[in-house]
Amino acid sequence: SEQSEDQFEDLWHSLCEGSDFLVVDTPGRDDPFARTAAALANTLVTPMNDSFVDFDLIGQVDPETYQVTRPSFYSELIWDARKQRARADGTTIDWVVLRNRLQHIEARNMRRVSDALAQLAKRVGFRIIPGLGERxxxxxxxxxxxxxxxxxxxxxxxxxxxxxxxxLREMMAALQLPEVVEQVPGVAA
Incomplete structure (x- = not known):
């Protein structure tokens, strides 16, 4: 309900007070709380294994050519959240697709997923970064x-x-999160 979403937004803002970062894990489905969280986020991280099963969440490919045919519902959800955010305060959401559990041996499927991600990134505007390998x-x-x-x-x-x-250090650097500067009491930043 709209009241629940308003309560979620109030909770979001209260959790942000005094925090450097707020991490919210949302389901990979169209969910009112996921929509609200996406619209409020500064950085949105979508972890993804090198699999077209995972890719299907953000885009669809032709089964023969592996060319991207269209964005999927989640990409559209993020697009809507970005529009809502731009209207609300003129800022944008940094959407990062984090390739996770990468294999150390490059396989044909890994290249296909990589190519499809690059195509879709140009279309819907996310950054691709390497996550953590399979270790x-x-x-x-x-x-x-x-x-x-x-x-x-x-x-x-x-x-x-x-x-x-x-x-892990390289992944955190690639996220390009704003630096947290510790405030010294009585000294203005």
């Missing part, structure tokens, strides 16, 4: 609730840890 280290850390940021929990780090941490 055993991530699967080993998951049950313990750890990430590469939790380096102190590892003790000594092996080569896999170092490579995974570098991959």
């Amino acid at each position: 055993v280290i991530y699967r080993e850390m998951f049950p313990a609730g750890l990430t590469m940021i939790d380096a102190k929990a590892f003790g000594s780090m092996g080569l896999a840890h170092v490579a995974a941490r570098q991959e």
Whole structure:
């Protein structure tokens, strides 16, 4: 209902107060809360595996040529959110498609998905960045609730840890999030 969406927006604004970033995970379907969150976001990250199953969320391809035939509903949802945002405050949403769980061996399907993403990016205006590769280290850390940021929990780090941490740093840099500058009390920025 519209009242629930208004309450969600109020909650959004209260959560943003005093926060550097707010991360909201929304479903990959047309959902009123996903629409509201997209319209309020400064940066929208869509993680995607190298698969046409995942690609179908944002675009459709010809099954024989693998050329993009049209954007899918989610791209249209983001387009609508961008228009709403521009009307509301004149700003835009930085939409980033993050290629996730990338294989370290380039396969034909990986190239096809990459080409389709590049075509669709030109059409609907998102940036493509590499996410995290398919690494055993991530699967080993998951049950313990750890990430590469939790380096102190590892003790000594092996080569896999170092490579995974570098991959995480590169992904974060590619997101191009605004820098968080710590405010010193009594000093204006």
